[in-house]
Amino acid sequence: MTVIPILETERLTLRPLRSEDFEEYAAFYRTERSRVRGGPLVRDEAWRQFATEIGHWHLRGYGPWAIEEKATGAFCGLVSLWYPEGWPAPEVGWVVWAKFEGQGIAYEAAVRARAYAFVTLGWPQVASCIRDGNTRSIRLAERLGATLDRRIERPDLPDFLVYLHPQPGTQDLQAPRIPNDRRDEMYRLRARSHVRATAGVVELVDTHGLGPCGESRGGSSPSARTMFRSFTRVCPLFWSF
DSSP: OOOBOOEEOSSEEEEOOOGGGHHHHHHHHTSGGGGGGTOOOOHHHHHHHHHHHHHHHHHHSOOEEEEEETTTOOEEEEEEEEOOTTOSSOEEEEEEOGGGTTSSHHHHHHHHHHHIIIIISOOSOOEEEEETTOHHHHHHHHHTTOEEEEEEOOTTSOOEEEEEOOOOOGGGOOSOOOOGGGHHHHHHHHTTEEEEEETTEEEEEESSSBOGGGOBOSSSOHHHHHHHHHHHHHOGGGSOO
16 A cells, blocks of 8 residues: 655645545535536535545555645645556646635645655656646646647537646755665664554654654654654655555
8 A cells, every 4th residue: 555645734634535525525526617528416426536536546545635735724725746548648637626716726636746746756848737727727737838739629518728837946855865874774763653544544654753754753863853854755655565
């Protein structure tokens, strides 16, 4: 089973989806706004889609994160590394619930997820596959520096516009690579940690004063904090069972 990493930005936590997120998720899929993600869907269809989002992590080793606002704990939407069968290209995608639009949340989450794809997963290229007519996502892709690469015609659905993202600049390098000669030390740290299962999704938890993804909560040395922060961000797929 893939352990889903928890990522952070200044305002946001990107975390695994949990069972209690389903109500907000289903509410979104009842709206016309969900049309850009294959909606609207009735409740049982939304449940199967919700399960697909979680399952993508365990089939591909990456997938969607719930976007959580640090200040309030609110579930704001999703940011995803997404590449299901038949998809045009591995992509970073996003959706933010209506009440959270206009606050820069999708942009902030997408920058962090994109950095994870380029730096941690080593993707050579990151796309965003956007339905023609989805002007908000097109504007956000362009704000992220992505440029239109090609249009894919679909007979019964709106065309896909495939945007390609630039390689990350220094402001995106939030997930540093780790030299091979440090991995033995990292694996020893692994033995001092454990995992917690939440609604069937495994989250990484440190037992020596570090929060998920190495955010310090005190009680550990600076070197341990640095090592754990790097390892959980760079090598999350090593934490498997």
